[in-house]
Amino acid sequence: MQRPRINECTRCNGTGYIGKWKHIVNGMCFECEGENGYVRSSYKKTGRVAGNKDRFRQEIIASIASDDSVLSGRIDLLSEPEIISGMATLAEEGFDDEILADYAHQMSKR
Numbered sequence: 001m002q003r004p005r006i007n008e009c010t011r012c013n014g015t016g017y018i019g020k021w022k023h024i025v026n027g028m029c030f031e032c033e034g035e036n037g038y039v040r041s042s043y044k045k046t047g048r049v050a051g052n053k054d055r056f057r058q059e060i061i062a063s064i065a066s067d068d069s070v071l072s073g074r075i076d077l078l079s080e081p082e083i084i085s086g087m088a089t090l091a092e093e094g095f096d097d098e099i100l101a102d103y104a105h106q107m108s109k110r
């Protein structure tokens with residue numbers, strides 16, 4: 001079935017729907033949540049449940065940039081995409097920043 005284009009979301013091609021996730025929230029796109037006229041942007045919507053690794057990656061980067069996180073100032077990690085990716089996986093599994101920082105510490109020592 002061809003879905004109408006309702007917004008400018010790049011994740012779901014503007015349909016608000018991602019077929020491979022249909023068993024989760026009826027395939028709703030986590031990026032735009034099927035919002036009419038949504039335009040993908042980099043600003044962070046707070047209080048929204050993160051639904052995918054990309055978002056966790058962005059949150060980790062935001063934590064590094066902030067000054068109230070155990071990850072604050074770890075800009076060295078920004079040049080280690082594999083570590084960030086591993087941290088995003090941990091975050092996705094529900095581990096907090098402290099565990100992520102430990103992981104980053106272990107990984108960057110090698």
Ligand SMILES: [Zn+2]
Nearest residue numbers: 009012029032
């Ligand atoms: Zn979307």
